[in-house]
Amino acid sequence: xxxxxxxxxxxxxxxxxxxxxxxxxxxxxxxxxxxxxxxxxxxxxxxxxxxxxxxxxxxxxxxxxxxxxxxxxxxxxxxxxxxxxxxxxxxxxxxxxxxxxxxxxxxxxxxxxxxxxxxxxxxxxxxxxxxxxxxxxxxxxxxxxxxxxxxxxxxxxxxxxxxxxxxxxxxxxxxxxxxxxxxxxxxxxxxxxxxxxxxxxxxxxxxxxxxxxxxxxxxxxxxxxxxxxxxxxxxxxxxxxxxxxxxxxxxxxxxxxxxxxxxxxxxxxxxxxxxxxxxxxxxxxxxxxxxxxxxxxxxxxxxxxxxxxxxxxxxxxxxxxxxxxxxxxxxxxxxxxxxxxxxxxxxxxxxxxxxxxxxxxxxxxxxxxxxxxxxxxxxxxxxxxxxxxxxxxxxxxxxxxxxxxxxxxxxxxxxxxxxxxxxxxxxxxxxxxxxxxxxxxxxxxxxxxx
Numbered sequence: 001x002x003x004x005x006x007x008x009x010x011x012x013x014x015x016x017x018x019x020x021x022x023x024x025x026x027x028x029x030x031x032x033x034x035x036x037x038x039x040x041x042x043x044x045x046x047x048x049x050x051x052x053x054x055x056x057x058x059x060x061x062x063x064x065x066x067x068x069x070x071x072x073x074x075x076x077x078x079x080x081x082x083x084x085x086x087x088x089x090x091x092x093x094x095x096x097x098x099x100x101x102x103x104x105x106x107x108x109x110x111x112x113x114x115x116x117x118x119x120x121x122x123x124x125x126x127x128x129x130x131x132x133x134x135x136x137x138x139x140x141x142x143x144x145x146x147x148x149x150x151x152x153x154x155x156x157x158x159x160x161x162x163x164x165x166x167x168x169x170x171x172x173x174x175x176x177x178x179x180x181x182x183x184x185x186x187x188x189x190x191x192x193x194x195x196x197x198x199x200x201x202x203x204x205x206x207x208x209x210x211x212x213x214x215x216x217x218x219x220x221x222x223x224x225x226x227x228x229x230x231x232x233x234x235x236x237x238x239x240x241x242x243x244x245x246x247x248x249x250x251x252x253x254x255x256x257x258x259x260x261x262x263x264x265x266x267x268x269x270x271x272x273x274x275x276x277x278x279x280x281x282x283x284x285x286x287x288x289x290x291x292x293x294x295x296x297x298x299x300x301x302x303x304x305x306x307x308x309x310x311x312x313x314x315x316x317x318x319x320x321x322x323x324x325x326x327x328x329x330x331x332x333x334x335x336x337x338x339x340x341x342x343x344x345x346x347x348x349x350x351x352x353x354x355x356x357x358x359x360x361x362x363x364x365x366x367x368x369x370x371x372x373x374x375x376x377x378x379x380x381x382x383x384x385x386x387x388x389x390x391x392x393x394x395x396x397x398x399x400x401x402x403x404x405x406x407x408x409x410x411x412x413x414x415x416x417x418x419x420x421x422x423x424x425x426x427x428x429x430x431x432x433x434x435x436x437x438x439x440x441x442x443x444x445x446x447x448x449x450x
Contacts, residue, residue, distance in 0.1 A: 013090070014133045015039055017122040019115075020047040021139035021408045022157045024058045026380050027065035029137075032159045035089035037081065041121035042096050043114050055357035057294070057381050097124040103150050115143050122152055139408030156413075160379035162421045165401055165411035168264075169424045171431035172248060173200055174209040182228075183210055183217045192228045194221060202226070205258065205430045207248040218244050220251055224427050238331035239277035245434045246270055252430040253278035253396065256285075260386065262374070262397045262420055265434030271398040272372050273324045279368040279396075280328065280342075280351075286394070287366040288350055291321050293373040294381075294406075295355045321353050321372060365390030374416040375399035376406040382415035 014036040022029050023044065030038045051062035069078065072092070076082040081091040098120040105119035106112075119136070126134040135153040138144050147154035162168065186192050199208070199221060206221045208228070219228040233240075233247045236254065241247040246269075252261045253275060263271045279289045295317050325342075332338040345351045356371070364385075371377070371385060374397035382397070389395055397419060401411045411417060423429040 013037060014135055015125060015129060017041065017095070017118075017125060017134060017136045018044065018157075019118050019136065019138040019140065019143060020044045021143075022137050023048060023065045024051065024061050025139055025157060025378050025408055025413075026159060027061040027068060028380075029157060029159065030065075030068070030084060030092055031088070033090055037091045037093075039093050039095050039121075039125055041098070041118045042094055043098070043117050043121065045094065047114060057378060061378075061380070095121040095125055097121065097128070100124040100127050102127060105146070105150060108150070109146065115140070115146070119143070119147060119150060119152070122147065123150065126152060139413075160418050161413045162417050163412075165417055168401070168417060168433075169204075169420055169431060170433040171204075171424075172207040172209070172245065172433065174211065175200075176211050178210040178212050180212050180215055183212060183215050186210070186217050186219060186228060186230045190230045192219075193226070194228045195226050197228070199228075204424050205252075205427065207231075207251075207430075207432060209244055218247060220248075220255075222257075223425075224257075236274065236277040237280040237328060239273060239328060241274075242270075243436050245432060245436060246274060248432045249274045249434065250278060252432060254281065255430070257428075258430045259389075259393070259428045260395050260423065260426070261429070262416065262423075262431045263434060264399060264401060264416060264420065264431070266400055267403070269434035269436065271400075271434060272321065272370075273327065275370045275372075275396045275398055276321070276324050277328055279370060280345075282368060283345065283350065286368040286392070288352060289345075289368045289370070290362075290364075291351070291353045291370045291372065292356045293317065293321065293371065294376045295357065317355060318353050325351075325353075363390060364388045364393050364395075366392040367394075369393060369395045371395070371397045373399050373405075374419075375401045375404050375411075375414045376409065377415035378409065379413075379415045379418035382419050 016033050016036055017039045018029060019041070023040075026032075030040070048062040048066060051058050052066060053059060072084040073082070078094045079096050081093045084092045098117050100120055100123035103123055105116040105123065109116045122134060122136045133153060135155060136144070136147045137155060137157050139157055144154040144156070182192055182197070194202075201221065203223065205223050208219045208221060210217045210219060218231045220231055221228055231247055231251050234250065235241070236250050241250055249263055249270070252258050263275065265271050276291060279291075283289065329339065329342050332342070369389070374382065376399070386395060397416055399416045401414060401417050404410060404414055406414075420431050424431060
């Protein structure tokens with residue numbers, strides 16, 4: 001290849017500069033830019049050093065990134081371009097220079113702030129490579145806006161993002177003017193061969209509301225068996241469904257052939273309650289019931305700032321789960337034998353309620369595993385949880401993709417949305433979106449009007 005051709009090829013390759021938020025979201029981000037080069041400011045390594053201790057998701061991502069770079073660099077100097085992998089087309093380096101000659105972010109926005117120094121590192125790299133497009137990649141919207149104000153290209157980290165949260169798979173479809181004969185056959189025999197029916201979703205396990213004038217039925221389409229199964233509106237541990245959506249959720253949660261379930265919906269739709277009730281209904285089929293949720297520190301402060309021992313620190317975060325368990329317990333108010341059994345399940349830790357960080361590393365074999373508030377997880381963390389599942393385990397993710405408390409995640413980049421979009425066609429998976437609030441009329445008013 002001629003020198004001119006080589007220069008043209010190099011100039012067409014972009015340079016992506018990653019900030020700390022991207023690494024904490026996905027430690028493997030450096031390997032996701034195909035043939036383009038990736039740079040990380042030295043300040044990012046300094047920030048990652050502050051995150052390397054602890055059991056939070058960010059701590060694991062920070063440690064994994066540091067190990068990745070350490071393993072890949074070996075005999076290389078990391079302030080020079082080198083290949084992270086033998087077959088990788090793009091190269092990697094750590095940027096040391098934070099002093100651009102033309103535009104200086106620290107002079108414009110103030111000295112000492114890490115974000116401004118990261119901007120300067122990207123600007124210096126742009127000056128050093130005038131023929132190449134330098135792009136700052138960040139999950140921080142404000143940092144991206146500041147970069148664009150400085151004539152520096154900036155974009156969000158797109159890996160793991162879905163295209164449109166409003167068009168996310170719901171797991172259910174209502175069909176009007178459906179065949180009366182099929183509805184009658186479904187109710188009488190319980191199962192109908194669906195291979196000749198013109199159903200809109202045949203590549204996923206899917207729920208249907210079938211209607212024809214005054215007749216109606218709710219059914220589950222089994223992707224493997226290719227049939228429609230009539231759904232009886234059965235209860236789970238004395239919790240009865242109040243609408244078709246909740247019947248769908250209970251059916252998926254009780255179905256032994258479905259090993260992975262996600263339930264998405266607004267507050268008050270019954271996501272956590274139904275998951276907990278069905279877990280208790282199947283308590284004899286599983287060694288243990290884990291109910292967990294990621295801890296999102298208030299005001300970005302770690303739980304260590306809260307007073308008391310470990311239990312006292314985490315109880316405020318686990319309160320919604322305990323509230324649901326208390327509600328289920330109230331359904332057996334006159335049954336002392338069942339009340340004793342529920343209390344015994346908690347006392348013997350057959351039911352274990354703990355933050356996700358405390359359960360991390362445990363063996364997930366023959367476990368009914370409920371992950372609440374899953375919208376606060378990254379796609380990588382959701383993948384990690386599922387990959388740890390052993391034999392005879394069922395995992396349930398619940399959450400609301402529009403109620404995210406974790407910085408740098410949104411309705412399109414969170415782990416729950418990622419799971420729904422990417423797992424919808426798997427035969428072991430079922431999803432249902434709950435839309436009708438059943439908490440109270442007052443709660444419904446808040447959801448609908450405010």
